[in-house]
Every structure is written in C-alpha cells, then in structure tokens.
Amino acid sequence: MLHIQNLHAAIDGKEILKGINLHVKPGEIHAIMGPNGSGKSTLSSVLAGREIFEVTQGEISFMGKNLLDLAPEERACEGIFMAFQYPVEIPGVSMTNFMKAAIEAKHKYQGTEPPSPTEFLKKMKEKRAMVGLPDKLTGRSVNEGFSGGEKKKNEIFQMAMLEPTLAILDETDSGLDIDALRIVADGVNQLKTPNNAYIVITHYQRLLDYIVPDVVHILFDGKIIKTGDKSLALELEEKGYDWITKS
Amino acid sequence: MTHTIEQYIAECGDHVLHAFSALPRPSKKLEDWKFFTHTEWFESKWNISTVYEVTPDFIHSQLQGIDYDSLVVFHNGEFLMQYSKISDFLKISNQEYKPIFESKSLTQLDIVHTANAKHGVNIRIANTEQSNHIVLLSVVSGSHTLCTASHTIHVEADTQCTITEIIVSEANATESLMLSGTQLICNAGSVCEYTSIQKLHKTSSIVQNIAVMQLQETTATVHAYPLSGAYNRTNMSAYKQGTQAHTNVYGILFPCTDEHIELYTNIYHNVPECETNEQIKGLGKDNGQGVFSGLIYVAKDAQKTRAAQSNKNILLSPTAKIHSKPQLEIYADDVSCNHGSTTGQINREALWYMQARGIDLHKATELLLEGFINDVLETMSNEQVQAYILSHIDTKIAEI
Numbered sequence: 001m002l003h004i005q006n007l008h009a010a011i012d013g014k015e016i017l018k019g020i021n022l023h024v025k026p027g028e029i030h031a032i033m034g035p036n037g038s039g040k041s042t043l044s045s046v047l048a049g050r051e052i053f054e055v056t057q058g059e060i061s062f063m064g065k066n067l068l069d070l071a072p073e074e075r076a077c078e079g080i081f082m083a084f085q086y087p088v089e090i091p092g093v094s095m096t097n098f099m100k101a102a103i104e105a106k107h108k109y110q111g112t113e114p115p116s117p118t119e120f121l122k123k124m125k126e127k128r129a130m131v132g133l134p135d136k137l138t139g140r141s142v143n144e145g146f147s148g149g150e151k152k153k154n155e156i157f158q159m160a161m162l163e164p165t166l167a168i169l170d171e172t173d174s175g176l177d178i179d180a181l182r183i184v185a186d187g188v189n190q191l192k193t194p195n196n197a198y199i200v201i202t203h204y205q206r207l208l209d210y211i212v213p214d215v216v217h218i219l220f221d222g223k224i225i226k227t228g229d230k231s232l233a234l235e236l237e238e239k240g241y242d243w244i245t246k247s
Numbered sequence: 248m249t250h251t252i253e254q255y256i257a258e259c260g261d262h263v264l265h266a267f268s269a270l271p272r273p274s275k276k277l278e279d280w281k282f283f284t285h286t287e288w289f290e291s292k293w294n295i296s297t298v299y300e301v302t303p304d305f306i307h308s309q310l311q312g313i314d315y316d317s318l319v320v321f322h323n324g325e326f327l328m329q330y331s332k333i334s335d336f337l338k339i340s341n342q343e344y345k346p347i348f349e350s351k352s353l354t355q356l357d358i359v360h361t362a363n364a365k366h367g368v369n370i371r372i373a374n375t376e377q378s379n380h381i382v383l384l385s386v387v388s389g390s391h392t393l394c395t396a397s398h399t400i401h402v403e404a405d406t407q408c409t410i411t412e413i414i415v416s417e418a419n420a421t422e423s424l425m426l427s428g429t430q431l432i433c434n435a436g437s438v439c440e441y442t443s444i445q446k447l448h449k450t451s452s453i454v455q456n457i458a459v460m461q462l463q464e465t466t467a468t469v470h471a472y473p474l475s476g477a478y479n480r481t482n483m484s485a486y487k488q489g490t491q492a493h494t495n496v497y498g499i500l501f502p503c504t505d506e507h508i509e510l511y512t513n514i515y516h517n518v519p520e521c522e523t524n525e526q527i528k529g530l531g532k533d534n535g536q537g538v539f540s541g542l543i544y545v546a547k548d549a550q551k552t553r554a555a556q557s558n559k560n561i562l563l564s565p566t567a568k569i570h571s572k573p574q575l576e577i578y579a580d581d582v583s584c585n586h587g588s589t590t591g592q593i594n595r596e597a598l599w600y601m602q603a604r605g606i607d608l609h610k611a612t613e614l615l616l617e618g619f620i621n622d623v624l625e626t627m628s629n630e631q632v633q634a635y636i637l638s639h640i641d642t643k644i645a646e647i
C-alpha cells in the first residue's frame with residue numbers, strides 16, 4: 001500500500017530525513033518510536049504533504065500512485081490521514097462546518113454523492129460517541145478551548161469520520177488519561193479492517209498494549225536504524241535508546 | 248451642464264459660499280483625512296442636476312430578498328415616493344435638515360453635503376408592537392454624478408426598530424460621488440438597530456456620515472458595512488445625552504484591488520453610566536487600503552462608563568494596508584475602558600490543518616475568513632441583511 005524508498009527531506013536547507021525506507025501492507029499496524037527530534041513528525045508531515053518540507057531525494061508510492069505528485073488535500077482524499085501531534089485551533093470555524101467541508105471535499109474528489117444533512121449529523125453523533133468526544137465540543141470552533149486530551153480525541157473522531165486507508169497517528173497517546181487512552185485505542189481497533197493500515201508514532205510501550213503492532217521501527221537522526229516485532233518496543237522501554245544508538 | 252464644486256457652491260448662495268470658504272479642504276494635512284488624496288474631487292466637473300431614469304425592477308433587484316415593512320427609495324439623493332412603501336407607523340416629511348451636533352472638524356465637504364437642503368427626508372418612527380424593519384434604498388446613477396442626501400430619523404420613546412440603509416451605484420455611475428448623511432435620534436427607552444451598507448461601482452465614491460444621538464436608557468446598535476467603491480468612507484459619531492445609553496458598533500472593512508475604504512468612529516460619553524462596545528474587523532487584499540480610526544471620548548462627568556473597542560485585521564497580500572488608529576480619551580476616573588488592535592496574516596497552520604483533511608486551499612481560506620468575520624456579522628439580528636452582506640464579502644473572498 002505504502003512504499004517509501006530512500007526518502008530525504010529538508011527544511012530551510014537542513015536535512016531532517018536522511019534516507020527512509022518503509023513498506024506498509026494493507027491490514028498492518030506499524031509503530032515508529034525514536035527519541036525527540038529524530039524526525040518522526042517530519043516523516044508524518046511529509047507523507048501528508050506539508051509543503052514547508054522539501055523532498056530532496058527518494059520516492060513515495062501510495063496505492064500505486066506517486067504521492068509526491070499530489071497536493072496535501074488530494075492525498076487526504078486518496079485516503080491518507082494524519083492525526084496531528086499538535087492539533088491546530090481554528091477560531092470561527094465550527095467543528096460541524098469543518099467536518100462537513102472535509103466530507104464534501106472527499107466525495108467531490110471521488111465523484112460520489114455526499115451524505116444528506118441528516119445522514120451527516122447521524123454519523124457525527126455516532127463517531128463522537130465512539131471516541132467519547134463530549135457533545136458540547138461539536139458546537140465550538142475547531143479545537144478552540146479544547147483540553148489537550150480533547151484535542152487528541154478530536155483527531156481520532158475526525159479519523160473515524162473520514163475512514164482513511166492509511167492513518168498516521170503522531171503521538172496521539174500523549175496527553176490522554178488512562179481511560180481516554182483505552183477509549184481511543186478501542187476506537188482505532190474498531191476501525192481496523194484488512195484493507196487499511198496504521199502508522200502509530202509513540203514514545204510509550206503502553207499504547208502498544210492496546211494497539212498491537214505487527215512491526216516496530218526505531219527512527220534515529222532521520223533514519224530507521226532498527227526494525228523488529230512488538231518485543232522491540234518492550235526492549236526499548238527497558239533499556240532506553242542508548243543500547244541501539246551506541247552499538 | 249457640469250460644475251466644479253466651487254461653481255456649484257457659488258450657485259447655492261452667499262451664505263453657503265461664505266461657510267464653505269471658511270473651512271479647510273480635506274487634505275493630507277488634516278489628521279482625519281490624511282490617508283487619501285481628495286484634491287481631484289475639487290478639480291473635477293460634476294453632473295449635479297441631470298435627470299436619469301431608474302426602473303422599479305432595478306430598485307427591487309437591489310434588495311436581493313431583504314423583506315421590509317417600509318421602503319424609502321432615493322435616486323441621486325431625491326426621494327421617490329412612487330417607489331416607496333410607507334407603513335402607518337412611519338411619518339415622512341421634508342423638514343429642513345439640521346445637524347443634531349456641530350462637529351469640531353468640519354471640512355468643505357460638509358458644506359457641499361448639506362448645500363442642497365431639499366435632498367433627504369425626515370422620518371419619525373412610532374412605537375408599534377408589529378415588526379418594524381425600515382429599509383432606505385438609495386441609488387446613484389450617471390457618470391460624474393455628484394449627489395447629496397441628508398436624512399433625520401426620530402425613533403420615538405420606547406420604540407424598537409430595525410433600519411437598514413443601502414446605497415448602491417448603477418454600473419453607469421462611473422466616477423460618481425455621493426455625500427450622504429443619516430442622523431438618528433433615539434428617544435428615551437428606544438432600542439434601535441441601524442445597518443449602513445454602501446455597495447458601489449469600482450470607480451464610484453461615497454462619504455457616509457452617521458450621527459446618533461441617544462437619550463437615557465437607549466440602545467443603539469450601528470453596523471457599518473462600507474462594502475466596495477473607489478473611495479468609500481463612513482464617519483460615525485454617537486453622542487450620549489442621557490444615562491444608560493448603550494452603543495454597539497460593529498463593522499467590516501474589506502478593501503480589495505484599487506479600493507480605499509475608511510471607517511472613522513467617534514463615540515462621546517458625556518454623561519455617566521453609559522456603555523460602548525465596538526468591534527471592527529478588517530481584511531485587506533491586493534493593493535487595497537483600509538483605515539479604521541476609532542475615538543472613544545469619556546468626559547470628566549461620565550463616571551461609571553464602560554467601553555471596549557477591538558479592531559482585528561488580516562492582510563492577505565503584502566501590498567494591502569489597514570491603518571488602525573484606536574484612541575481612548577478619558578477624563579473621568581471611575582471607568583472601565585479597554586481597547587486592542589491587531590493586524591496579522593492568514594493563519595498558515597490552520598490552512599495546513601484543513602488541507603490535511605482534504606479541504607483545498609481555496610475553500611480553507613473561505614472557511615477561515617468567514618470564521619474571522621463571523622462574530623461581528625452574526626451580531627446583526629436580521630438574517631436577510633446578514634446574508635446580503637455575506638454574499639458580497641464571499642464574492643471578494645472567492646477572487647483571492
């Protein structure tokens with residue numbers, strides 16, 4: 001589904017990603033771990049199409065298409081979803097209008113009929129309940145006045161609404177309390193099908209108890225320096241990063 | 248026959264000419280007129296009394312679905328009874344226009360504005376239980392037209408009403424200039440919401456003067472929407488004559504290509520226990536120029552005044568400008584007044600967030616800008632007027 005070959009990316013001439021290779025198949029869950037500043041969020045942003053990052057080398061194909069040819073909104077409509085590490089507040093734009101615009105954009109792109117207002121509101125309600133996002137928040141502006149945890153839940157809510165093929169969760173677990181973590185993880189597991197895939201970025205093994213990865217990668221200084229199964233996360237929790245980076 | 252402004256003034260009689268000569272011309276030397284060069288107005292030849300036809304169809308098309316209880320129509324400043332609809336609770340007369348307050352900073356334009364005292368009406372709005380939306384629609388026609396109108400509206404005691412004044416120019420009104428004024432007298436206990444909209448051809452100009460006098464226990468809400476035009480200026484003043492006189496001022500400026508849009512507001516607190524709440528938003532595009540200058544004056548005796556003023560602007564291009572000049576002049580000590588002004592660019596992070604959800608840049612910009620102005624626009628109680636304004640602003644946003 002996703003093939004990343006020798007990906008290099010820079011910002012303001014400073015190279016951040018230094019040759020990433022990553023292959024994700026439908027139905028898989030990949031976890032990416034790595035120290036602060038190693039390039040995890042940069043990788044997610046590059047996948048989602050953030051233009052401030054310049055791809056200097058390498059290729060990314062997604063569902064047979066050259067991802068680097070597509071604008072960010074086209075990538076989203078093709079089924080890529082990135083849950084932001086730091087969700088952005090959008091004053092004056094209500095959650096409902098924002099979600100409506102996103103759903104309509106997707107249907108327009110795919111040439112399908114958007115849901116009727118009643119269907120749309122029904123779906124909003126359903127998905128909100130699924131991720132435990134309080135009712136009152138949908139009347140507000142996007143992320144404005146949301147608590148840290150509510151913002152993270154809101155990302156998963158949007159994911160549930162948009163039903164992506166590939167979801168990249170950038171530290172969605174940080175800021176969530178223990179109950180919220182379980183609710184969010186349950187949501188992710190419910191949305192999981194044999195046809196979609198997840199890349200889960202996290203610092204903590206705890207999340208991976210709920211969302212069990214097939215593959216775990218360690219990103220360090222812009223490169224994947226180790227790949228293993230879920231036991232790699234446990235090992236990391238125990239020993240820290242030193243044992244891999246120093247060897 | 249065409250006239251320069253001076254020729255026209257000379258024909259209006261000695262006393263007019265005398266008053267005119269005693270005043271300064273608007274120019275960059277005057278603090279309140281420094282952002283635009285008005286000299287051309289005094290050199291141009293104007294059509295002053297040329298008669299143009301205007302059709303009822305054109306008039307109704309300008310209302311774009313706004314319902315009214317009374318409609319008062321003007322064409323090049325002249326009242327058109329035959330196209331108007333005056334309900335029972337409205338009395339219209341031709342009483343001569345007298346300024347309710349003498350401004351300290353008059354210019355020659357004020358004399359030009361009131362030289363033709365026949366243009367404009369005196370409206371008295373009586374107390375009624377019924378819905379009470381009064382629309383004043385003013386149409387400007389013809390190339391190089393100079394026209395004037397001055398209206399006085401008395402809102403009787405304890406009356407509630409909504410007044411919407413729309414000034415539009417026809418496509419043929421190239422290089423025209425309208426000098427218009429509306430004064431509102433809000434008698435004790437009245438609640439009045441007044442919306443002022445000017446939607447002009449890209450070479451037409453206007454100066455719209457709004458003066459509000461408020462007696463005790465009144466609420467006057469003024470929505471200022473100088474939507475488009477080569478030079479589109481609104482001067483708004485409010486004078487509080489009685490305690491518990493509350494003034495709300497809301498407005499949006501959106502100067503685009505070659506437009507110069509100004510809003511000057513002066514709110515005078517001369518008596519205690521009054522409130523002012525002012526919220527102005529600005530958007531600037533291309534080489535559009537905007538000015539917001541807002542004075543809140545609190546006299547020594549105006550204790551327990553509460554006033555808040557906010558002006559927020561977003562510039563959509565490096566060549567757009569919005570000059571923001573908030574001024575609080577406070578001589579009383581027991582007051583609560585604050586003001587704030589910010590000017591920034593569009594929020595790139597928010598655009599990126601929306602793009603990452605599949606919304607293209609164009610739609611994302613539209614959502615963001617609509618969101619930016621929404622809290623000001625939605626203070627308007629009449630949703631039809633709101634939609635009228637939003638559709639015009641949306642057209643400007645769509646051209647980005």
Ligand SMILES: Nc1ncnc2c1ncn2[C@@H]1O[C@H](COP(=O)(O)OP(=O)(O)OP(=O)(O)O)[C@@H](O)[C@H]1O
Nearest residue numbers: 011016034035036037038039040041042043052085
């Ligand atoms: N917009 C930016 N401008 C300049 N440098 C940036 C920008 N974004 C990221 N970087 C730099 O790129 C490097 C990688 O950052 P990134 O956010 O991808 O790390 P991360 O692995 O997600 O870290 P964390 O675990 O703290 O979230 C850091 O050195 C960071 O300072």
Ligand SMILES: [Mg+2]
Nearest residue numbers: 040041042085
């Ligand atoms: Mg990060």
